[in-house]
Amino acid sequence: MTLLTIENLRVSFRTEDGVVQAVDDVSLTLDPGEVLAIVGESGSGKSVTGLTVMGLSRSPNARIEGSIKLRDQELLTASDDQLRKIRGNDIAMIFQDPMTALNPVHRVGDQIIEQIRAHNPDMSKAAARDRTVDLMERAGIPRAAERIRSYPHEFSGGMRQRVMIAMAMSCSPAILIADEPTTALDVTIQAQILREIKKLGEENQTAVIMVTHDLGVVADIADRALVMYGGRVVEEGSLDEIFYDPQHPYTWGLLGSITRLDRERPHRLPAIPGLPPSLLNAPKGCHFRPRCPFEFDKCTEVPALEQRGGEPGHRDRCWLTPEEKKEKRVVDGQIGLRTEGTVIA
């Protein structure tokens, strides 16, 4: 049975400058135990999607439409109190910056115990503490029995993220949403933290939504990936499909932007020219159109996310024919995005 189903999710925020359409028609499904990556650059709507699942983007200025179902329960119409009981218990979240995500004036142990007791009011303090020590040990924090009395500033960034992971796993959630959990960490720590998330996810049968802009992270731990651009999902597929048979020019650009040790050193770091669209005043039709070298008259219409050239389950939003895609994505024998002036490969 599908664990999480998002259908036609649209999230917009009223701001002083106008309405920002942060998430524009996103649909996805998540199976138990699956690791789904949501990839995209800043402003692509990936974080807002995660926060909306948690009910944390609710505000008087936000307009949220569509449907988010946890098993059979609709979350968008759930009361604040129903949502509160789901948060941290059925769906947990890890944030990007572990330096600011923990309250500096409370001991780390207390911050985890607090969550356990919020969802298990009958559990004794001592039992919650034992559970916290166990969780922190399993998240790879040495001498956890002593460290529960430490304050966040006494931990390194990596250790704080381990505390966040222990906290997120404290009620054995069915879904863990990790919002760029390794972005703020040293490269050497990143792999450890990812391994920890994957290991604990498998142990607890927790499905993971990994929000990231790092294709390396996706390749490391994901089963399936969604590529987001300008608030929309532009491509969805298995890891192999996204990396070896990408259908959308934006995905080609992302793949072409990876610098690789096994290739000749490029003269300049490859990048997709132009800027991501302003969601305040998004371009008509395909959001990638202004940066896409293959734009043609049909692109002013929004293409639906559907199976076009790939296997079943591999869907994209690009009007090019499958044959054109196969031909155009190849740059110097690799997948990339060829643009005027700069070649990205």
Place this chain on the structure above:
Amino acid sequence: MGRFIVRRLGSMAIVLVAISILTFLIFQAIPNGDPAVRIAGRHADPATIRDVRKTWGFDKPIYVQYVKTMGKIFDGSVISYTQSLNVEDEIKRDFPVTLSLALGAGLLWLFMGIVFGVISALFAGRWTDRALTVLSLIGISTPVFVIAALMLYFLAFKWSIFPNGDYVKLTDDPVQWANHLIMPWTALSLLFIGFYSRVLRSNILDTINEDYVRTARAKGLTERRVIVRHVVRNSLIPIISLWGLDFAAIIGGGAIITEKAFNLPGVGAFAANSIGQLDVPPVLVVTMFGAFFVVLLQTVVDVLYALLDPRIRLTA
């Protein structure tokens, strides 16, 4: 922490010496400040003035006068020029009045400041917040003597709800003590309530956007717990420090206007009378007395700060 406190007490000594020298010099610089002329009386002949000058030691160099006066302050024998009363006995007599005023007002403005600040922040932008903003601005900008005059006129004189000034000892009659102090407490508090609620409101609005508050919500805590334990708890820390200093200033005789307006014979009123008579010893002692409390409470506040925010280490 022990070392920190010792060092702070050391710096307190320096502050007290510096303040006493400054105060002493100010009175030397005031025109018509010759104490001998005033002590000798209005129509005294030059010989009498010379006599007074000699017996009181005003003919000696300033630094000798200063050292002698300080010596008297420390052995408790310093007397005022105008009334020849022992200054320290006067302060001992007046201090309970000032303490009664400061304690009641301090607790009142801390409590009300927190209540209004939290309400204002939680309803930010709505009419409750706007009404409180206007009220606190009125509180901040109305001088104490205006508030005191209005209260005395309406509440005491016209409607006779509260007694018209004066002080009743707590040990004599606790009910009358409080009854006599309600107006002074309120008058003194209004400014601080307005100020504290504004500061707390903006602290809370800053804190509420912190990542750790989002984490607290993501954990599934009740909104009440998120606000109390993660937002207000963190926002209160600067308020504590503010309170310590303001409270110290009041205890040290800073509520001069309130004490005068409500006819409370406190340390502030004593200082005000002494300044009016250019009477150096009482002013000197009251100033040092106030500085002592400011430095003392600053130390207490710093220690408290370190307890409330574990990131802060005490280094003097």
